[in-house]
Amino acid sequence: MKHISEMERPSTPHKYHQKNQSALNYIKAAAKKLAGVFSTLAFLTRPTKTASKGAPATPDGSRNYGQPPGISCSNNKRSSRFKYSDSYGSSNAASGQLVTENFSIEEINKATQNFSQANKIGEGGFGTVYKGRLGNGSLVAIKRAKKNMYDKRLSQEFKNEILTLSRIEHLNLVKLLGYLEHKDERIIIIEYIGNGTLREHLDGTQGLEIAERLDIAIDVAHAVAYLHMYTDTPIIHRDIKASNILITEKLRAKVADFGFARLAAEDPGATHISTQIKGTAGYLDPEYLRTYQLTEKSDVYSFGVLLVEMVTGRHPIESKRPLSERVTTRWAMERLKEGDAVLAMDPKLRRNPASNQAVERVLKLARQCLAPLRQSRPSMRKCAEVLWGIRKDFREKAFSYSPCPSSHRSDNFLNKDARKNRHHAFGLEDCDNYKFVSA
Numbered sequence: 259m260k261h262i263s264e265m266e267r268p269s270t271p272h273k274y275h276q277k278n279q280s281a282l283n284y285i286k287a288a289a290k291k292l293a294g295v296f297s298t299l300a301f302l303t304r305p306t307k308t309a310s311k312g313a314p315a316t317p318d319g320s321r322n323y324g325q326p327p328g329i330s331c332s333n334n335k336r337s338s339r340f341k342y343s344d345s346y347g348s349s350n351a352a353s354g355q356l357v358t359e360n361f362s363i364e365e366i367n368k369a370t371q372n373f374s375q376a377n378k379i380g381e382g383g384f385g386t387v388y389k390g391r392l393g394n395g396s397l398v399a400i401k402r403a404k405k406n407m408y409d410k411r412l413s414q415e416f417k418n419e420i421l422t423l424s425r426i427e428h429l430n431l432v433k434l435l436g437y438l439e440h441k442d443e444r445i446i447i448i449e450y451i452g453n454g455t456l457r458e459h460l461d462g463t464q465g466l467e468i469a470e471r472l473d474i475a476i477d478v479a480h481a482v483a484y485l486h487m488y489t490d491t492p493i494i495h496r497d498i499k500a501s502n503i504l505i506t507e508k509l510r511a512k513v514a515d516f517g518f519a520r521l522a523a524e525d526p527g528a529t530h531i532s533t534q535i536k537g538t539a540g541y542l543d544p545e546y547l548r549t550y551q552l553t554e555k556s557d558v559y560s561f562g563v564l565l566v567e568m569v570t571g572r573h574p575i576e577s578k579r580p581l582s583e584r585v586t587t588r589w590a591m592e593r594l595k596e597g598d599a600v601l602a603m604d605p606k607l608r609r610n611p612a613s614n615q616a617v618e619r620v621l622k623l624a625r626q627c628l629a630p631l632r633q634s635r636p637s638m639r640k641c642a643e644v645l646w647g648i649r650k651d652f653r654e655k656a657f658s659y660s661p662c663p664s665s666h667r668s669d670n671f672l673n674k675d676a677r678k679n680r681h682h683a684f685g686l687e688d689c690d691n692y693k694f695v696s697a
């Protein structure tokens with residue numbers, strides 16, 4: 259899928275781009291500014307001082323909420339690096355605060371075996387992604403920026419990603435573990451999510467069950483709603499798409515790639531007028547394209563495209579199909595309008611009244627998300643609520659009598675744990691006790 263990253267608008271120079279500051283100074287200033295904000299936020303949202311424990315759960319049971327509240331920077335001869343401490347003052351890890359690992363270029367070279375091809379796991383607009391094993395044995399994903407010191411766009415993207423990731427923590431968002439700026443290297447170390455992207459799962463021979471897709475859609479809705487609502491200033495992801503959704507071993511979702519995130523505070527004023535159109539073809543909000551006005555509702559639009567993708571299994575743009583089917587959202591919405599939502603359903607999904615109905619309801623939600631005018635689109639929070647309802651009804655309908663989900667097929671992606679989890683998700687501890695009432 260083509261990436262649209264630089265369609266420069268001739269006027270309105272971006273304040274953010276004009277800053278002639280080193281990355282370190284910039285980050286220091288931002289950290290200072292943020293410390294106060296996070297300290298209030300931490301009191302409101304966190305019962306304990308520990309970053310990963312004791313955070314309140316969302317209605318869906320996921321852990322949540324914003325930290326790390328304090329960011330401090332240090333620059334030594336090993337690397338430029340971040341430390342994160344909480345809002346309670348000191349930066350002493352021993353006092354129960356979160357401090358990210360400090361990484362040196364030597365450690366990263368070692369972890370990736372000098373960025374060997376064998377460790378390469380992906381490539382995006384920002385650069386190359388490697389899998390790495392740290393000295394303590396843990397696996398990490400290492401994003402290495404393209405080496406172009408004079409490319410302001412990449413530099414800006416790098417800072418955006420760092421700043422955004424450093425401010426947030428949510429179960430359904432990839433976690434930033436560290437950062438390294440060394441000579442012409444800019445590297446981000448993030449948690450490694452080893453079960454592929456949502457797009458890869460949809461493309462896989464077995465795909466995903468409808469219940470799994472609903473769970474994933476809810477995870478994404480939670481993550482994006484969190485970005486929009488729970489942080490001090492709304493964060494617009496700007497690049498919600500299936501290849502940016504990483505799938506865990508338990509088939510839950512983590513939203514990745516904040517390189518394009520634009521923080522309202524860093525945007526010139528509250529107008530959200532953007533100087534560049536960013537995002538990925540097929541997912542872009544037409545109103546944003548028309549007006550250059552970026553709001554949270556642009557993410558909602560992209561989420562609508564994602565929902566269609568998830569239930570049809572198709573890519574947003576299917577260039578090899580007949581003209582009438584090339585734009586998947588248009589094609590699927592036509593089927594919905596004609597009362598034939600089931601015809602748009604991914605052939606890999608099994609048909610029964612419960613899944614047919616769930617697909618139809620997801621497409622109806624997608625239709626709202628894809629509304630041409632942003633005011634008509636629901637919030638991400640609303641999307642999550644609607645999806646909960648769909649999932650609840652689906653479970654009630656389909657799984658009071660249900661087959662053993664793993665019995666009808668093998669699945670390339672599913673390991674034993676994932677299958678076990680799938681049973682838990684459906685409330686099926688012992689498949690033999692259940693019978694499937696076929697559609």
Ligand SMILES: Nc1ncnc2c1ncn2[C@@H]1O[C@H](COP(=O)(O)OP(=O)(O)OP(=O)(O)O)[C@@H](O)[C@H]1O
Nearest residue numbers: 379380381382383384387399448449450451501515
């Ligand atoms: N945290 C991670 N854990 C495991 N794999 C990852 C991780 N982050 C990225 N990847 C892999 O690397 C690939 C490239 O990721 P990246 O975010 O750089 O680019 P992209 O999202 O595919 O493209 P673009 O950045 O241009 O939108 C992903 O598709 C995924 O396969």
